[in-house]
Amino acid sequence: MDKTKKKKLKKNGHNWRKFWKLGVEEWNTQFFNVSKDGDLTVSEGHNIYNLKGLAKKYGTPLQVIFPFIIEDRLKDLIGYFQAYMKIYGYKGKFFYHYPMKVNQNKEFIMPLLSEGANLEVSSANELWIVKKLWEGEKFNTKMRIFCNGPKTDQYLDLVEELRAKGMNIVPIIEGEEEIERLSKYKGDIGVRVDLDVKADTHWDKKFDRFGLSEKSVLDLSKMKNLKVMHYHLGSQIKTQKSIFDGIKHAFSIYVELQKTHPNLDTLNIGGGFGVPYEKKKFYTAKNVSSKMIKMLKNLSDKAGIRHPNLAVEWGQYIVAPSQVTIYKVISKKYIPKANAKAWYVIDGSFINDLKDTWTIHQKWHAIPVNNMDAKLKTVWLAGSTCDSDDKYTAGGNYILMPKLSEDEDQYIAVLDTGAYQDSLSSHHCLLSEPVKILAQDGEAKVIRKRETAESIGKLFGWNGDSK
Numbered sequence: 001m002d003k004t005k006k007k008k009l010k011k012n013g014h015n016w017r018k019f020w021k022l023g024v025e026e027w028n029t030q031f032f033n034v035s036k037d038g039d040l041t042v043s044e045g046h047n048i049y050n051l052k053g054l055a056k057k058y059g060t061p062l063q064v065i066f067p068f069i070i071e072d073r074l075k076d077l078i079g080y081f082q083a084y085m086k087i088y089g090y091k092g093k094f095f096y097h098y099p100m101k102v103n104q105n106k107e108f109i110m111p112l113l114s115e116g117a118n119l120e121v122s123s124a125n126e127l128w129i130v131k132k133l134w135e136g137e138k139f140n141t142k143m144r145i146f147c148n149g150p151k152t153d154q155y156l157d158l159v160e161e162l163r164a165k166g167m168n169i170v171p172i173i174e175g176e177e178e179i180e181r182l183s184k185y186k187g188d189i190g191v192r193v194d195l196d197v198k199a200d201t202h203w204d205k206k207f208d209r210f211g212l213s214e215k216s217v218l219d220l221s222k223m224k225n226l227k228v229m230h231y232h233l234g235s236q237i238k239t240q241k242s243i244f245d246g247i248k249h250a251f252s253i254y255v256e257l258q259k260t261h262p263n264l265d266t267l268n269i270g271g272g273f274g275v276p277y278e279k280k281k282f283y284t285a286k287n288v289s290s291k292m293i294k295m296l297k298n299l300s301d302k303a304g305i306r307h308p309n310l311a312v313e314w315g316q317y318i319v320a321p322s323q324v325t326i327y328k329v330i331s332k333k334y335i336p337k338a339n340a341k342a343w344y345v346i347d348g349s350f351i352n353d354l355k356d357t358w359t360i361h362q363k364w365h366a367i368p369v370n371n372m373d374a375k376l377k378t379v380w381l382a383g384s385t386c387d388s389d390d391k392y393t394a395g396g397n398y399i400l401m402p403k404l405s406e407d408e409d410q411y412i413a414v415l416d417t418g419a420y421q422d423s424l425s426s427h428h429c430l431l432s433e434p435v436k437i438l439a440q441d442g443e444a445k446v447i448r449k450r451e452t453a454e455s456i457g458k459l460f461g462w463n464g465d466s467k
């Protein structure tokens with residue numbers, strides 16, 4: 001950026017919001033703004049959270065969870081599908097199933113349930129959480145649970161136990177060895193098809209190991225309780241074309257499968273809807289849901305079958321934007337010849353707290369929390385483990401951050417960190433995880449205290465006694 005442009009931005013406070021790509025619904029930043037003092041804020045209706053204030057009060061590293069963003073997103077998504085079903089005269093029903101593996105924290109699950117989410121679980125331990133909810137009479141008995149993933153005996157026993165208690169729990173056949181036991185299951189079941197389509201995702205592998213092949217699925221002998229055909233193309237699908245290619249192909253199998261299994265009535269298209277992490281042009285749920293319903297209606301009418309119920313398991317799309325991770329810059333190091341002029345060393349870790357930075361080279365929207373209207377510098381961010389991979393360079397490019405000031409600590413926010421990072425997090429160099437704050441109804445409170453040396457030591461067997 002040239003100097004005059006920078007100066008102009010500095011003068012006009014209003015432009016900083018645009019400069020940092022805030023206030024834009026398509027990028028999920030519509031709740032974010034810049035205060036007149038140059039601080040990053042989040043608005044929940046008329047309540048405003050000042051993120052610098054939270055960082056100072058609770059210390060860093062810090063995760064701030066905004067349940068109202070989760071609720072807002074799910075309400076919108078369900079609204080889009082229901083509206084387009086009505087508009088196009090679609091006779092099937094819409095079901096949202098939240099894939100628990102994306103974020104199992106209670107503070108994420110409860111707002112989703114309050115907006116009418118059903119669930120999808122991928123392990124016996126996730127299902128155990130559902131059992132706890134059930135025992136606490138926390139949910140409507142109409143809620144449905146899909147059970148994916150390979151089924152250990154422990155997992156299947158729990159499925160059967162909960163089914164016997166009256167829960168609407170639908171195991172999805174994942175491998176050949178599950179067919180026999182599940183065909184005798186006293187409730188609805190589903191089957192996962194390993195679709196033979198290439199989707200444009202980061203996980204675009206040639207060989208998938210999930211579900212049954214198309215041929216094996218079509219060879220299944222008649223099962224009266226087979227209600228759901230499921231597939232999942234992968235996460236963070238890059239183009240809407242890939243989403244539609246998947247549906248078109250899956251639909252052709254669904255039509256065939258229904259001939260053998262007359263009670264099949266639901267197409268579950270899995271997860272994968274992307275998040276515009278990089279704040280560039282991206283497809284939107286409003287647009288895709290409209291095209292999807294239109295397409296499914298036309299395909300069903302042409303094939304002469306009843307419109308399938310549609311289930312989606314878009315996890316990352318719903319929850320990623322509801323959490324922000326905040327760090328403090330604790331050191332600056334000059335970089336001799338590179339795209340960035342300096343390292344800003346933060347008081348947390350990308351490898352530990354935001355693991356996808358390291359494993360899948362996730363790009364994040366990293367922006368200042370304070371001094372958002374100050375002079376800028378090109379930087380790379382470094383975590384404080386002693387690992388040379390603990391860094392964020394925006395893919396070797398650079399990040400813009402304020403020049404450090406003598407008078408004030410500099411805080412940095414990473415947006416959209418609500419999906420996957422938490423259960424993948426770790427303790428490299430035994431750093432503490434970020435403290436977790438819930439921001440709700442205008443108030444913030446600590447929901448997980450900062451780990452101490454003692455509590456982390458215990459995880460590694462240092463119990464303070466000699467045994």
Ligand SMILES: *Cc1c(COP(=O)(O)O)cnc(C)c1O
Pocket residue numbers: 099101102120148232234235236270271272273313314315316317419
């Ligand atoms: C991981 C997963 C999801 C969620 O994927 P997102 O990319 O977060 O939408 C949904 N369904 C299944 C079967 C999954 O494995």
